[in-house]
Amino acid sequence: MGYLVEMGELFLAGNYRREPLAFVKGSGTRLFTEDGDEYLDFTAGIAVCNLGHSHPELIEVLKTQAQLVWHTSNLYYTAPQAKLAKKLVEQSFAERVFFANSGAEAIEASLKLARRWSYENFGSEKNQFVALKNSFHGRTLGALSVTGQPHYWEGFQPLIPGVIFVPPNDKKALKEVFNEKICAVILELIQGEGGVYLLEKDYVTLAKELCLKYNALLILDEIQTGIGRTGKLFAYEYWEVEPDIMCLAKALANGLPLSAMLAREDVMSALKPGTHASTFGGNPLACAVALKVLEIVAEPTFLKEVALKGKVLKEKLEDLKNKHPNLIKEVRGLGLLIGIEFYLDAKPIYEKFLKRKILTTMPKSNIIRLTPPLILNYREIDYFVNNFKEILKEI
Template sequence: MAIIKDLGELYLAQNYKRFPVAFVRGKGSRLWDEEGREYLDFCAGIAVCTLGHAPEPVVSAIKEQAEKLLHVSNLYWTEPQARLAEILVENSFGERVFFCNSGAEAVEAALKLARRWSYLNHGPGKTQMVALENSFHGRTYGALSATGQPVYWEGFEPLVPDFVHVPPNDREALREAVNESTCAVILEPVLGEGGVIPLSREFLLEARSLCDRYQALLIFDEIQTGIGRTGHLFAYEHYGIVPDIMCLAKGLAGGLPLGAILAKEKVMSALTPGSHASTFGGNPVACAAAVAVMKIVLSEGFLEEVRLKGQALRKRLSALAEEFPDKVSGVRGLGLLLGLEVRIPAGDVVQALFERRVLATAPKTEVIRFSPPLTVAYREIDAVYEILREILKS
């Protein structure tokens, strides 16, 4: 670890607060560091490694595609991109797909699409975007402006104008914010970086109703919740509420960088040649990996098993709340995206987990987030529960 860490300290930008470990190999829910020590990964690259580390079907797809074609740009058609678009459309509300490389890029594309659609259909002036306080949509300027956490704005203002933020699940505040000048409302069905906060169905229904009333577009940021993470392919299926645009990334390609937005034909048609683009978006290798991921996630019984594993993890975490009410206040989230609400510093618990070779994250000081691979074993859920219980007892 010393050599890799030393090189990183010497040459990399110091914008990450990294744990003192260098990983060199992974398989399933396990990682191994440079010195051969084994870790249990309940972070999954922040909900990226959908099928765990080095899943054979995905690795094989990557190898096969890499030997045939790495890149040709979007001036031409490629089979992996077309096949992946077909799978996404046939299994969602969407009718068209735009590919990019990351979640932030997907959000940027969605915001641009919303404003251009509004301009083409309603003329100039209808530009306001409504987002949520405590939300997170990415680090680029449009995505950062949508992000409702001022801590991320410091030193980067002025941001993109015409963004308004309202508290999550506050229907009255949403009604006051959305008006004739609104072109889009952007929401995460579960606020991931905001502390694993699920939005209520009533709030999402209100958002849908307001967008319909004022001819605005409803954007769901499913970057963290999509591709089976919540127990359904997409989180909007939990609520029975369909957005106009959906952003995807993270788990889509199982570990390779790939983002996408899905929309109905009448909305996506606003992206005409020259209006938006991405050189690497829909790269053949990343799309081949994503096709392999999607085939497994959509296979018979897979999502049902994710829901069962989510219930098992929730049950274990809820048991901790019952046993340690002075330290744990509850559990929230959907599927295998769960947050343990704690009355003690979450960072201390995450550090204690790390020292016991378990990886988790603390998006907020009072929340520990668990987002293991969707292929996590029940015995691994039990193991993390026992380690957490030992930490809380101490």
């Protein structure tokens, strides 16, 4: 075991299940350990480093901004924050942007905005949320309260009241729980942490219709699916349903802490001075990098390539599923967010990938999730698939 792993084990909180690996350098799709071992990264820091590690253009932008200004507080405007807000508005349904630092914070902001908007327009009784079973929205108490996986709640209750959970894709259940007291519905179009499960188009359309009928807001959590991950800049473009509020984080600044809550003007106007804030939110360093990220990722040719690479990878995985119908139950996903569900415990398969120096994640005990950097090439796709082929033979 290396020195850094040992030090981490001694001094860091024990809240993560970490591998005994300490990375000291990254380049493109590769990560390098303190011992100089090279790993192929099919996690991208869990859908964060969409442009890979140490992207030269991002480094350049970061260096330039580091020499200008790091932090001013949100009592003032900064160039990177204003420009990034403009870019996000130009690229989406939204008209206004609030910046924070993490996914959970963007979710917190969206829950507060939904309640405040409802309070101002319809009074204090309209304060309930509809959320989905098996969802994941983060670990702060508010975000946890709309996360539909009770094992995450254990020992942290009471959570915030007024959240109703319904099963995903069950239109009848959604209709039944709706009433005038609902202020918002919060959805992930693809449940990433839940195991890469996609919502059906009809279901999301119905959620939007019910929101319109009952004056509720549709919050889309695109923290994992946004910024090109699915082959569109935002996944809602596939579903063709516009949210009222959207949360972004993860890949927005390719690994620098930054999140955003986007909304239309009529909704965001409920956040008046003093209603919500963040000291670090919209930090100039992170915003400068995010501006460059969007410039690169929003290019139609870049997004087309992501969709194509995702399609090629998924087809090759489906081929393997057909060859091993007793091992692989399903291959799901969109773009480069792919889940492979097994009939058995996936841990030995995950371990075998790790032994072959390929990093993956396991959102559930029988599911392996692939979220490689979007810049990976076709040789790397083949390399991954060939390794998987050999692993499946060993199982």
